[in-house]
Amino acid sequence: MKRLLSALFRSALVLSGFLFIFNLPLILGIGVDSVEIHFDQFWEVVKNNLQFLFQIKDDMYLSLFKQLDITGSYQYTMSILLISLTGIILIAMVTMVLIMIAPEKIRIYLKNGVNFFEAVPDLLIIFLFQFFVISLYKATGFKFLRLYGVFGVKPYFIPIITVSFLPLFLLLQFLIQVITEEQNQLYVLYVKAKGIGRLRTLLIHMIRNILPLIVLQLRTVIWVLLSNIYLVEHMFNINGFTKQFVIIIYQGGDFASLVACLLMLSLPLLVIEAAGWLVSKRIKGTEAVSL
Amino acid sequence: MRRYKKTIIGSSLLLIILLMSCLYPLYGPADFNQKVLIHDENGRVIDRAPFPPSEEHWLGTTRNGEDVHWVLLYGVKFTLIAAFSVAVLRVIFGGIVGIIISLWAPFLKRYFKDFFLTMRYIPSILIAIILMIPIKFPDDVAISSIVTYQLIILVFIGFPSVTVFAADITDELLKTSFVQSSYLMGAGNFHIIKRQLLPYMRSYGILFTVQQILSTLQIIMQLSIFELFLGGANRAGIFGYDDPYGRPKLASMSYEWAGLIGQNFTEFTQMPWIVFAPLLGFFVLILIINMIKKELENNILGVQLMKTKRKRKKEKPLPAAQTHTGKFDFLHD
Structure with a gap:
């Protein structure tokens, strides 16, 4: 009660x-x-x-919401989010392993390079990609990379790359930091003493141990991705979910539509948070058992 | 030891930029060297603004024929002052509320988080846009009230996170042994704040402020893309801009850097210098502030590391030689 x-x-x-x-x-x-x-x-x-x-029975309820192309645009935005997320995780993992097995001197340079991207504003990246694509088009006359979403076209390639560029470095930085801390653990020393190679230790033992931390960090990545997608869809004029959102805001959509839109937008965050909760519960459980 | 070399260099750079910008009326041309048309000797028009970067116009000119470098120099003070004041206000309000919650009403923290739960799930740019809409279509109001409104909203957006951070840190500090023993000896909350927390508050306060400056700069820039300029928009629009739909394109009233990026972001195919000059300037500002932030973070974390190292040294086990219990020792072996 x-x-x-x-x-x-x-x-x-x-x-x-x-x-x-x-x-x-x-x-x-x-x-x-x-x-x-x-x-x-x-x-x-x-x-x-x-x-x-x-007042759910009212006819006016969600009237604007029903008029808009919600499902199609939501599918588009979420598929961009999902593709970028999987891409980010894969590339960040591979790059992290490559950086960690690189020789000491190169590793320091690489780490500094990764840290540099922390300060780069997202708009600069979006502009640079836009500039790159357009100058490529001007130089070659080929239109093989779609940039703008005019005439109902929904481009995938460039938005995904633009959106996931900075979050990739965010995750990579986090991974490097976590794995460097993990190297000080006793079990790493023990495994090394047993004569198991560095790559094997890294791939089999350490990554498995930092997986929960990665799941917890993914929330930040999704958060950054969502706001980046919002900016990119506005700047490339793509008819994605955030466009419907803008229509609802500016054309005086009713409050219920706004609430529905916001809920749909924050759904991925809720999912990843639930996953993080499960994972952290499991860790605490195992720790309690081991004690 | 603590070193503040980068902080000093960075903040003096920012200060120099700010001073130069504030003293602009003393040395800079009031009309930013405005020149729309270029005539040859016979008085015929041979070219019209915007001009690309050249020896005469270092960073090129705007559509209105104003030199971009003068405009940037004039406008940067608004960006810096706004970001700084928003950050300071966030830290002051958030810090005070956070400490009060942590010291006097720990049960409130949960409810505070619940109340501002929305902010955790919706990207702040969305909330900022929704809250800033009233200033997009103002009916002849003074700039001061627009700016006040914007500052209030910007402070509000960062307030919950700073408060929760401050409460968390205060909670951590309250668990330390020196605060606990102070309580045991009968100290009140005010005494704890004055004696034990204040030294920490200074360093954390400065670090928070720098972090908040960064996030404010980011959000100002993102807002400007949606034509929500700091300091209001000029409804006459950008001079000489032809929109296919015939709408005037809103221009930033204050020549503030984020606004310059936002108002010109569609123009970069033809005149990249108009966008890239303020954008790179913004990048440099963020780099400088990030450098300061890194050093401050290292200092705060570094002190903690040093303390743990010192502890470890003390805990060294006694040398094995002293544990001999035999009747005699070999002096030379």
Whole structure:
């Protein structure tokens, strides 16, 4: 009973936080020469929003949402997300192994190179890719890389590469850091003393041990990917899910559509968070057993 | 030992840029050397702006014929001041609330996280766009109120994460033995804050501020792509811009760097210098700040490492020679 009450209370809190955040512009009205604060209007709108959310029988409910091409665009955006995510994980793993088995001197340079990309703003990367593709087109006259999403075309290759460029380095940096820490563990020393090679230790023992940490880190990667996809779809004018989102925001879509869109957008994060929760529970369980 | 070489170099670089930008009216041309048309000796028009980078125009000119390097020099102060003040305000508000939550109301932390749960699942750029929409179509309001509104929103976006961070760090510090023994000897919360937490708060506060400057710069830049410029938009639009649909393209009012990137991002096929100059400038700013951040992080982490190393030295086992219990020892073996 107590748990149920607290769960109810907390979900009410989440809902009120949501309403508060998205109606904040109503509290802060922009006056002629100062920012005015009015709560009454805010309260009215919040009440309206709440009523609207629970009025499912209404015909107007999700009207704009139903008009838009939601499934197609959502499929597109999510497939970009998934492809980039798998690509990032694979490439980051392979590169990490390559860096770790490289000679010491080269390894330091490579690590510094990876660290450099931490500071690069995402827009710079998007611009550079755009510039690269267009100058390639100008130089060769061939249009083999689709960039813009005009006339309903949905390009895959360039958006995926653009979107996953920076998250790749983010994950790679994390992997290198984690594996360097893992090298100080006693079992690595023991395995080395037993005469097992470095590559075998790395591939079989260490990677298996850092897998849970990678799952936890994937949340950040997905987060960055989502905001990158949003930027890229806007800048390349691709008719993806985020485009529908913009339409809903600017054309005064109802509150329920906004909520539905946001939920759909944060679905991957929820999934990966659930995975992370399971993994961390399992680790804690095994630790308790080993103690 | 702690070294602040990079921090000092980086912050003095930023300060020099800021000063040069603030003193711009004293030495720079007020109209940014505006020149739209070029005439030959007979007075015929031979060329019109924008001009590519050349000896005369170091970084090229805008569509309006203004020198890009003067415009950049004029506008950078707004970028720097805005990012810095937003970061400081986030850290002050977030830090105070975080410490209060951690010291006086630990149960609130869960509920605080729940209340701002939305922010954990929706990328901040989306929230920022939704919250910034009112400034896109303002009805003749003063710039000051637009800027105030934008600053409030920018501070608000970063506030929850800073608060949770600050509360987490304070929780960690409260577990340390020196704070615990201080409590045992009867110290109150205010005394703990003043004596034990303040020295930590200084270093963490500076580190947080630098991190928040970085994230503010990023979000300002991303917002500008959606024509949500810091300091409002000029509705007359970019001079000489022909949109296929006949809409005027909004221009940044303040010549602030992020705004310059956002207003020109469609033009880079024909005039790459207009976008790439502010973009590379922004990159340099972020590099400098990131350098400072790295050094500060290393300093804070490095101190902890040093402490653990010292501890380890003390815990060295006694040399084996002393454990001899035989009747005699070989002095030379």
